[in-house]
Amino acid sequence: MKCEEVKINIPELIDGKLDAVTGAKMEQHIKGCASCREEYNDLSSFLKFTDSLPEIEPPSGMKEEFMMMLEEQTSSQNPRLIILPSWTKAAAVVVLALGTFAAGYFSGSGNGQNAQLTAEVQSLKQQVVLAGLKDYSGPQKIEAVYSAAEYSTQSADLVDALMYTLNSDKNINVRLAALNVLSGMVSDNQQVKSGLVQSLLVQDNPLVQISLIQVLTESGVNEAKDNIEFIKNQAGTDPNVKDFAQDMMKTII
Amino acid sequence: MIETLNDERLMEQLASGKKMAAGILYDRNYKKVFGYFVRMTKDSDVSRDLTQNVFLKILKYSQSWKPDKVFAYWLFRIARNELVDYYRGTKKFFAVEEDRELVIKDSTDSVKEMEIKESYDILIEAMGQLQPGDRELIELNRFQGFSYKEIAGTISSNENAVKVRTFRAIQKLKEIYSKILIE
Ligand SMILES: [Zn+2]
Numbered sequence: 325m326k327c328e329e330v331k332i333n334i335p336e337l338i339d340g341k342l343d344a345v346t347g348a349k350m351e352q353h354i355k356g357c358a359s360c361r362e363e364y365n366d367l368s369s370f371l372k373f374t375d376s377l378p379e380i381e382p383p384s385g386m387k388e389e390f391m392m393m394l395e396e397q398t399s400s401q402n403p404r405l406i407i408l409p410s411w412t413k414a415a416a417v418v419v420l421a422l423g424t425f426a427a428g429y430f431s432g433s434g435n436g437q438n439a440q441l442t443a444e445v446q447s448l449k450q451q452v453v454l455a456g457l458k459d460y461s462g463p464q465k466i467e468a469v470y471s472a473a474e475y476s477t478q479s480a481d482l483v484d485a486l487m488y489t490l491n492s493d494k495n496i497n498v499r500l501a502a503l504n505v506l507s508g509m510v511s512d513n514q515q516v517k518s519g520l521v522q523s524l525l526v527q528d529n530p531l532v533q534i535s536l537i538q539v540l541t542e543s544g545v546n547e548a549k550d551n552i553e554f555i556k557n558q559a560g561t562d563p564n565v566k567d568f569a570q571d572m573m574k575t576i577i
Numbered sequence: 578m579i580e581t582l583n584d585e586r587l588m589e590q591l592a593s594g595k596k597m598a599a600g601i602l603y604d605r606n607y608k609k610v611f612g613y614f615v616r617m618t619k620d621s622d623v624s625r626d627l628t629q630n631v632f633l634k635i636l637k638y639s640q641s642w643k644p645d646k647v648f649a650y651w652l653f654r655i656a657r658n659e660l661v662d663y664y665r666g667t668k669k670f671f672a673v674e675e676d677r678e679l680v681i682k683d684s685t686d687s688v689k690e691m692e693i694k695e696s697y698d699i700l701i702e703a704m705g706q707l708q709p710g711d712r713e714l715i716e717l718n719r720f721q722g723f724s725y726k727e728i729a730g731t732i733s734s735n736e737n738a739v740k741v742r743t744f745r746a747i748q749k750l751k752e753i754y755s756k757i758l759i760e
Binding site: 331332334335341366367370371373374375377378379380381382383386387389390391393394492526527528558559560 | 594596597599601603604607611621632633700719724741743744747750
């Protein structure tokens with residue numbers, strides 16, 4: 325090995341990044357060459373010094389500033405217009421009419437045919453409600469979420485739609501409404517239970533996080549423990565959420 | 578179910594619209610990026626703005642994130658472009674004005690600590706006197722811990738050239754540092 329080549333490799337030797345064979349060759353050369361030995365000693369102490377340069381502390385408030393920009397960006401980027409597709413309105417009217425009709429008919433007499441009709445109506449209502457969860461936004465969506473609870477049986481589709489709303493709706497009130505409905509099902513529905521536990525990892529709004537922690541801990545869902553712990557220890561979590569998580573953790577051990 | 582999310586996984590989450598990921602990515606990386614800009618520009622205010630821009634760009638480009646990328650390099654390519662744009666805009670390659678306040682922890686309650694702080698100040702001054710290209714190599718290799726190969730990928734050069742140039746840059750820095758010490 326030539327001196328020039330040895331010298332250029334010295335930083336990597338110091339950092340321990342050379343393979344064993346090259347490293348051994350380098351050490352061999354440095355032992356026998358005064359010039360390279362001097363370079364090695366110089367660089368060792370200098371790089372040790374540069375590597376010890378402390379991290380520069382950023383000005384305070386940078387993170388908060390960024391989070392605010394983030395908030396503005398995401399809220400202005402996707403202005404979700406509250407425009408109902410005309411077919412959903414029509415469908416809603418149909419449901420309303422059928423519902424009234426069925427109720428009146430059902431109270432008059434009771435036979436198998438009526439039961440079947442009621443079931444059909446029920447299923448149609450549910451379809452419209454599920455469509456509503458997909459297509460509405462804002463206040464209409466909140467309404468849709470609550471009618472979902474009122475009209476639908478706890479089908480897997482419904483739970484999916486509500487869960488999707490909880491995890492991805494842009495509007496916090498809509499998410500909270502979905503959580504509110506789901507919280508009524510948590511005690512006897514395993515799909516809801518595990519979905520809510522998962523949702524802990526997705527939520528970024530402190531209010532939703534707190535509500536979610538509250539629902540899970542008050543319903544005694546022990547499986548939530550790890551995820552609550554995760555939120556609690558996550559650097560970006562709001563201090564209020566951290567404190568709340570800390571307190572609620574104690575109740576579900 | 579719990580797995581520690583590395584930066585690459587967080588980018589995937591961000592790409593799929595989970596905004597929370599941006600906050601975590603910011604938290605984990607903003608000091609590094611800020612330090613990079615401060616060492617390159619010697620201007621804390623400018624560095625603050627550039628840092629915010631970098632993370633807004635990450636947000637903007639998150640849709641184009643590919644899982645085979647390494648977040649740290651991607652981040653520095655964006656940071657580097659941001660710096661280049663800044664230089665283009667200001668036509669200023671160096672912060673010539675002397676000693677804008679650099680925030681190095683100021684707990685100087687003993688002579689020894691004073692001396693250490695002074696030597697760091699001199700090191701930063703020496704960094705400022707390097708050619709921008711050399712300064713960048715030292716920044717990426719020593720302060721951000723990138724290998725020569727990784728740097729080559731970031732600045733579109735080849736590994737061996739980066740290795741030689743980094744070595745020269747370290748030597749220059751050492752010379753300038755010693756010169757300031759003697760003055
Ligand atoms: Zn030699």
